[in-house]
Amino acid sequence: MVTTDPGGRPGPISVVIPAHNEEAVLGQTLRTLLEDAAPGEFEVVVVPNGCTDATADVARSYRGVTVLELPASSKASALNAGEELATGFPRIYLDADIQLSTACARALVAAVTPTPDGRPGLLAAAPRRVVVTAGRPLLVRAFYTINRRLPVYRDTLFGRGAIAVSRSGRDRFDRFPDAFADDLFLNSLFAVGERAEVASAAAVSATPLRTRDLLHRLARVRAANRALRTTNDGVPSTRGASWLFDVALPRPWLLPAAACYLALTLLAEFAARRAGAQASWGRDDSSRTTTGGGVR
Numbered sequence: 001m002v003t004t005d006p007g008g009r010p011g012p013i014s015v016v017i018p019a020h021n022e023e024a025v026l027g028q029t030l031r032t033l034l035e036d037a038a039p040g041e042f043e044v045v046v047v048p049n050g051c052t053d054a055t056a057d058v059a060r061s062y063r064g065v066t067v068l069e070l071p072a073s074s075k076a077s078a079l080n081a082g083e084e085l086a087t088g089f090p091r092i093y094l095d096a097d098i099q100l101s102t103a104c105a106r107a108l109v110a111a112v113t114p115t116p117d118g119r120p121g122l123l124a125a126a127p128r129r130v131v132v133t134a135g136r137p138l139l140v141r142a143f144y145t146i147n148r149r150l151p152v153y154r155d156t157l158f159g160r161g162a163i164a165v166s167r168s169g170r171d172r173f174d175r176f177p178d179a180f181a182d183d184l185f186l187n188s189l190f191a192v193g194e195r196a197e198v199a200s201a202a203a204v205s206a207t208p209l210r211t212r213d214l215l216h217r218l219a220r221v222r223a224a225n226r227a228l229r230t231t232n233d234g235v236p237s238t239r240g241a242s243w244l245f246d247v248a249l250p251r252p253w254l255l256p257a258a259a260c261y262l263a264l265t266l267l268a269e270f271a272a273r274r275a276g277a278q279a280s281w282g283r284d285d286s287s288r289t290t291t292g293g294g295v296r
Contacts, residue, residue: 012043013109014088018078018188019046019096023053026096032060033094036102043088046096047078055096079176091170093182095161097205097287102125104201108164111198123169123194124186126157127201139211142260149247149254155196158183162203180224206287211264213287218268226272 009122015033019026026046034042043068046059050073059067068081079093090112094100111125135142150196157163163186172189178184187195208214243265248258 014043014086015092017046017094018075019048019055021053022096025270026058032099043083045082047082048104049078056099076176076178082172090166098161099204100162107201112166124165124190125198126163127203130202130204132206140214142257145257146261151160151246157187160203219271222246222272
């Protein structure tokens with residue numbers, strides 16, 4: 001799919017990919033995205049930031065990919081720098097470790113594009129979540145057994161690592177704030193009905209290989225979300241007992257997994273309160289390996 005500008009001329013779909021030390025997974029992300037793409041269909045901007053590996057070299061090895069290196073590690077700075085180079089709409093923000101196929105990217109674009117008969121599209125859209133848990137420890141699998149069923153992810157944009165916005169949707173904000181929770185920020189800008197999950201599109205992400213890595217990831221995400229809520233009144237809080245009332249109690253066979261989920265969540269919350277918001281990327285390196293990531 002090649003979109004058109006207001007004058008009817010064909011234009012590219014811009015994809016902005018911030019990347020911090022993603023040498024092991026970025027190649028697969030780009031191959032998956034571009035595998036079935038038509039020439040000129042996607043304008044891909046990769047922004048390696050604060051990298052100490054070959055992330056930039058991997059990105060440059062793909063024809064047509066624009067690479068802008070930044071010396072400091074900052075996801076918000078990388079997104080904003082990538083935006084300055086991107087020219088096309090709709091626009092997709094894609095994490096460097098998320099597998100989004102050409103067809104799924106097109107489905108997101110279609111959701112935020114007006115129909116031929118003039119009906120407006122969504123302002124923002126996200127794919128459904130697909131998490132890879134094969135070969136993970138019992139506690140990691142138990143956590144995602146509950147997490148992937150939480151209703152908080154219905155018709156929201158966060159937790160996928162891939163978000164598409166229309167030109168009108170992009171007009172809702174100036175720049176990405178200096179916060180790790182960029183997906184939560186974008187979600188806060190759009191009401192239900194303006195944003196939605198696209199069931200025909202899937203974003204595949206690898207889960208941590210070890211329980212301690214999951215705890216580190218959860219603690220960083222919770223700290224970052226809390227920091228964003230203190231500076232942005234539009235970011236809602238989640239229902240803390242949803243795991244019990246919306247997931248476990250209606251499915252009593254999930255109660256053992258729910259107990260594991262609760263224990264891990266409490267431990268992560270304790271760690272997040274001790275650490276506070278982190279200025280660096282909140283990430284799990286165990287899932288970013290060519291042999292252990294689970295996404296190929």
